[in-house]
Amino acid sequence: MPIRIPDSLPARTTLEGENIFVMTEYRAMHQDIRPLNVLILNLMPTKIVTETQILRKLSNTPLQIQVELLQTSSYVSRHTDESHLSSFYTTFSQVKDRKFDGMIITGAPVENMEFDQVDYWPELCEIMEWSRTHVHSTLHICWGAQAGLYFHHGIQKRSLPKKLFGVYAHKVLKPSSPLFRGFDDVFFAPNSRYTEVWADDILSRPELELIATSEQAGVFAVKTQDSRRFYIMGHPEYDPDTLAKEYRRDVEKGLDIDVPANYFPDNDPSRPPIVRWRSAGQLLYTNWLNYYVYQTTPYDIREI
Structure with missing residues (x-):
């Protein structure tokens, strides 16, 4: 079954061009x-x-998914057309009285700032607190994962000496976890960040499980014992050219940036990158949605 999104959302044309089944609101x-x-x-x-x-x-x-897009009201993006935001995005005040089977909190390019220096930090804290009682399972990505670990568990993010940038090998620590069902023993995932969390800090919290790590990239996947919150440090959803665009952007800005590791053949930015993470990324999202949302969420959403 497909995702159910507004008929005019720009993503619809892109996804249908990739032969992905997108259901119109009328058919749904x-x-x-x-x-x-x-x-x-x-x-x-x-x-x-x-x-x-x-x-x-x-x-x-195989699931039908009603997706809604949320933006902060305390900070409005300057990089997205206002008409797109007003047409397809809602704000917290419009959804706070509702309940959701799943929620995804993305990353943000604010890693070098302290959490309380981020313009929308108070609003994000309010949303994360609300998710405890109004969302069955929440998936936090990259900076969103670091923010969630700090807010929910008091775990600090740590600055890296240099940007962690590239595609890294990761190892599943808990092969029995349904999140990694179908994964190879070693899988790849893109990372692009200036900060990290330490494994020892995760292991010191009895309510958390460390379930995947990388020798080069450190902590990758953490979950709560009750499977209500997942924290993913990388970007398994990235497109093939996302890191290439980030690299060229940083070069144009004159930043001290290395070529993304394990990405371009022979580290040659003029050559198309090698995609090593697509299947693992798809499995991660599919497994979270199936085993931790669909299989366990109540049929009556009001019971969440």
């Missing part, structure tokens, strides 16, 4: 199925790119 209304209600809090400045990447991963499942 005529199916006697309760869709999963998934809220995406998109904190990235390039909102259309990010929403398309995530929708692509959510679409490849």
Whole structure:
């Protein structure tokens, strides 16, 4: 079954061009199925790119998913057309009285700032507190994961000496976890960040499980014991050219940036990158949606 999104959302054309089944609102209304209600809090400045990447991963499942896009009201993106935001995005005040089967909180390019220096930090804290009682399972990505670990568990992010940038090998520490069902023993995932969390800090919290790490990139996946919150440090949803665009952007800005590791053949930026993470990224989103949302969420969404 497909994702259910507004007919005119730009992602629809992109996804249909990739032969992904996208259901129109009209067709969805005529199916006697309760869709999963998934809220995406998109904190990235390039909102259309990010929403398309995530929708692509959510679409490849046998479930019908009603997706809603959320933006902060305390900070409005300057990189996304206002008409797009007003047409397709809602704000917290409009959804706070509702309940959702799943929620995704994206990353944001604010890692070098202290949490309380981020303009929308108080609003994000309010949303994360609300998610405890109004969302069945929440998936935090990259900076969103670091923010969630700090807010919910008091775990500090740590600055890296240099940007962690590239595609890294990761190892599953808990092969029995349904989140990694179908994964190879070693899988790859893109990372692009200036900060990290330490494994020892995760292991010191009895309510948390460390379930995947990388020798080079450190902590990758953490979950709560009750499977209500997941924290993913990388970007398994990235497109093939996302790191290339970030690299060229940083070069144009004159930043001291290395070529993304394990990405371009022979580290040659003039050559097309090698995609090593697509299947693992798809499995991660599909498994979270299936085993931790669909399989366990109550049929009556009001019971969440």
